[in-house]
Amino acid sequence: AQKVTQAQTEISVVEKEDVTLDCVYETRDTTYYLFWYKQPPSGELVFLIRRNSFDEQNEISGRYSWNFQKSTSSFNFTITASQVVDSAVYFCALRFTYKYIFGTGTRLKVLA
Amino acid sequence: ETGVTQSPTHLIKTRGQQVTLRCSSQSGHNTVSWYQQALGQGPQFIFQYYREEENGRGNFPPRFSGLQFPNYSSELNVNALELDDSALYLCASSLEGRSTDTQYFGPGTRLTVL
Numbered sequence: 262a263q264k265v266t267q268a269q270t271e272i273s274v275v276e277k278e279d280v281t282l283d284c285v286y287e288t289r290d291t292t293y294y295l296f297w298y299k300q301p302p303s304g305e306l307v308f309l310i311r312r313n314s315f316d317e318q319n320e321i322s323g324r325y326s327w328n329f330q331k332s333t334s335s336f337n338f339t340i341t342a343s344q345v346v347d348s349a350v351y352f353c354a355l356r357f358t359y360k361y362i363f364g365t366g367t368r369l370k371v372l373a
Numbered sequence: 374e375t376g377v378t379q380s381p382t383h384l385i386k387t388r389g390q391q392v393t394l395r396c397s398s399q400s401g402h403n404t405v406s407w408y409q410q411a412l413g414q415g416p417q418f419i420f421q422y423y424r425e426e427e428n429g430r431g432n433f434p435p436r437f438s439g440l441q442f443p444n445y446s447s448e449l450n451v452n453a454l455e456l457d458d459s460a461l462y463l464c465a466s467s468l469e470g471r472s473t474d475t476q477y478f479g480p481g482t483r484l485t486v487l
Contacts, residue, residue, distance in 0.1 A: 265415075296475070298463055298478070304480055304481040304483070305375070305479065305480040305481065306416070306463065306464075306465075306478035307375075308375075308475055308476075308477060308478075327392055333412060335486050340411075352415055352416075354415075358429065359406070359419065359421045359423075359428055359429040360406065360418035360421065360429060360431065361406075361408075361416070361476060362418075363415030363416050364412060364415055365413075365415050366414075366415050369377075
């Protein structure tokens with residue numbers, strides 16, 4: 262079965278702290294794609310990153326970084342030096358054929 | 374912004390009524406997917422349209438139906454509304470219906486069923 266688990270329902274940090282959002286996935290496919298999306302209060306899902314199963318290289322984009330480990334079926338997301346504008350719900354998703362399977366999301370609150 | 378637009382922004386209906394939600398894809402995209410997001414949950418896949426044909430469907434009853442037009446805009450229709458249909462409805466467009474394509478989401482339509 263295809264499944265995405267985001268065990269952290271809500272995280273609160275103080276501005277400038279680093280924070281890691283966890284994502285664990287299940288799939289029997291050998292080729293698959295993983296995604297992270299940000300959902301601010303406005304509701305629109307904002308695409309952050311896509312990673313295919315053949316590329317385990319970690320990626321850094323500004324204050325954002327992603328750690329993909331096939332051995333543990335995890336695709337974790339770290340925000341360095343968090344800012345208030347990072348406050349949102351973050352979703353991890355697994356692409357399965359034509360559809361995305363989303364986790365339940367992690368609400369991040371960054372306090373000033 | 375993704376270039377994906379949805380209308381209306383908010384909608385209030387009563388049980389048993391019918392509703393139509395609309396989505397305009399990002400320019401050049403011929404695939405549209407619809408998702409339902411209940412409060413506090415992740416989006417759930419409803420169906421996908423590729424070049425005006427339904428390309429796949431999630432676990433939603435037939436009273437959820439859709440259309441895609443030649444300009445690749447799309448509609449989601451829900452008949453016989455139930456209270457549990459209250460949710461944020463998101464559409465997403467992608468370049469083609471391939472598994473490698475990234476889906477870009479619109480701002481959503483928030484439907485309230487009373």
